[in-house]
Amino acid sequence: MDEHIERVLRLIADEPGRTTDGGGVVGTLRRLCSAAARSLPASGVGVSMMAEAGMRGVAAVSGPPYEQIEELQFTLGEGPCLDAFASRRPVLVPDLTDGATHRWPGYTAAIHEHGLRAVFAFPLQIGAARLGVLDVFRVEPGSLPASKFREALTFADVAVTTLLDGQEQAGPGAAADGLDEVMGQRAELFQAQGMVAMQLGVSLSDALVRLRAHAYTQNTPLGDVARDVTERRLTFDSDQS
Amino acid sequence: MSTVSTERLAAVFVEFADTLIDDFDVIEFLQMLTQRVAGLFATAEVGLMLADHRDRLTFMAASDESARLMELFQLQYNDGPCLDAFRTGRPVTNVDLAAAADRWPRFAPRATEAGFTSVHAFPLRLRKQVIGAMSIFGGASELMEADTRIVQALADVAVIGLLQERAIRRGEHLTEQLQGALTSRIVIEQAKGIIAQAHGVIPDEAFHLIRDYARSHNRLLSDVTGTIVSDLPRSARLLRQ
Known part of the structure; x- marks a missing residue:
């Protein structure tokens, strides 16, 4: 695990819990949003879960007003967050008065009414395996320094791992940092993801969940599991768990 | 000299x-x-x-x-x-x-x-x-x-x-472009895995199939890999056409 991830995990761990926090993934994401809002800093942060098939919804926000603000993109069907998800890259708008009205007329007007001037949307994804978006809102217009963009992207990395853990049968925390252990073999992990998706007829995200669950239950490094798949020593069948 | x-x-x-x-x-x-x-x-x-x-x-x-x-x-x-x-x-x-x-x-x-x-x-x-x-x-x-x-x-x-x-001049532009570039590399690896499984070849050969298909159909590599990862059942047949 690298220093950037460690720092962000510490910020999330230090974030005080609230009585309204649910357990598990939702609670962790709520603390992640609050920690990100405090550290970047931002007026508010939200995480939405989205699927290719169109299923979408707000998963967590840093504070009550942002529930509705995060929901805006879905209600209006436009906004930087939806564009970030569709284009698979961050959409960073430091000043909503600067050309944004043409891109997202409805969204810009609505977000202005909430007093917000900047939106930074970071897709939660591993390549084509897309899970949602992390949105950062600020009342002041203006860019973030490079180091803060990097930090926001690291919060997004942790959100991805948290969402994957939530889907995993092995339970939360399983192989939590496994994705980081495979640095030298990352290409193989992504190839294995594609192969397993085809073997099981599931999405790329589900394929990654299965790979991680296998690594966890067999107590094998994720990189080794990926290599076994690409070299065809290991095949996933739909009838095996 | x-x-x-x-x-x-x-x-x-x-x-x-x-x-x-x-x-x-x-x-x-x-x-x-x-x-x-x-x-x-x-x-x-x-x-x-x-x-x-x-x-x-x-x-x-x-x-x-x-x-x-x-x-x-x-x-x-x-x-x-x-x-x-x-x-x-x-x-x-x-x-x-x-x-x-x-x-x-x-x-x-x-x-x-x-x-x-x-x-x-x-x-x-x-x-x-x-x-x-x-x-x-x-x-x-x-x-x-x-x-x-x-x-x-x-x-x-x-x-x-x-x-x-x-x-x-815009710091956010660098973040958007770099993240987009890194993601497109991951998408290629995932597409290689999908085609490798569908065609019973190793991932490196799958890359050649994808590249040749893109060239002979006068399409961008990212366009073809984008099609492969977004419709898994169909991509099994894609390069056979």
Whole structure:
């Protein structure tokens, strides 16, 4: 695990819990949003879960007003967050008065009414395996320094791992940092993801969940599991768990 | 005095200029860059890596399979010229691999084994920020001072091409473009896995199938890989058409 991830995990761990926090993934994401809002800093942060098939919804926000603000993109069907998800890259708008009205007329007007001037949307994804978006809102217009963009992207990395853990049968925390252990073999992990998706007829995200669950239950490094798949020593069948 | 022919160099710059106004595909652009830089020298192969927001280098493109392996070895062993050029922001030139076992205990023997005798690496820079590095693996011939400047100039032009903007003033633009480039590499690996499974071939062969299909149908590589990852059941049949 690298220093950037460690720092962000510490910020999330230090974030005080609230009585309204649910357990598990939702609670962790709520603390992640609050920690990100405090550290970047931002007026508010939200995480939405989205699927290719169109299923979408707000998963967590840093504070009550942002529930509705995060929901805006879905209600209006436009906004930087939806564009970030569709284009698979961050959409960073430091000043909503600067050309944004043409891109997202409805969204810009609505977000202005909430007093917000900047939106930074970071897709939660591993390549084509897309899970949602992390949105950062600020009342002041203006860019973030490079180091803060990097930090926001690291919060997004942790959100991805948290969402994957939530889907995993092995339970939360399983192989939590496994994705980081495979640095030298990352290409193989992504190839294995594609192969397993085809073997099981599931999405790329589900394929990654299965790979991680296998690594966890067999107590094998994720990189080794990926290599076994690409070299065809290991095949996933739909009838095996 | 330089070993690089002026005509060849001029041709490379013209091709770059063409690419930058054409329909743009970041991976194909980097692939072309590595091949053209390799082509400037009698015996050389070239590999290129970009760093993500957590300073983790990721393989992006190589002039041939041997250079790709050299890049992957550096990532796996966490030593090598590309890593040094990235960390220091300065070129590494004319290192005799036979005498480099102290400097790169794990990488140097592997590179020698692969038939390379010398190595050079150049940082990819945007003003003060280093965003990646490019290595040249070669035979016995030395890079002259003038060659070093030429290759660094090509690397600098490549960064401008990669970021698709002549004067990058907006910090958020760099984040958007770099993240987009890194994601498109992951998507290629996932598509390779999908096609490998569907066609019963190894991932490297799958890449050739994808690339040939893109070329014969006059489509961008990113366009074809995008189709593959977004419709798994259909992509099983895609390249058979």
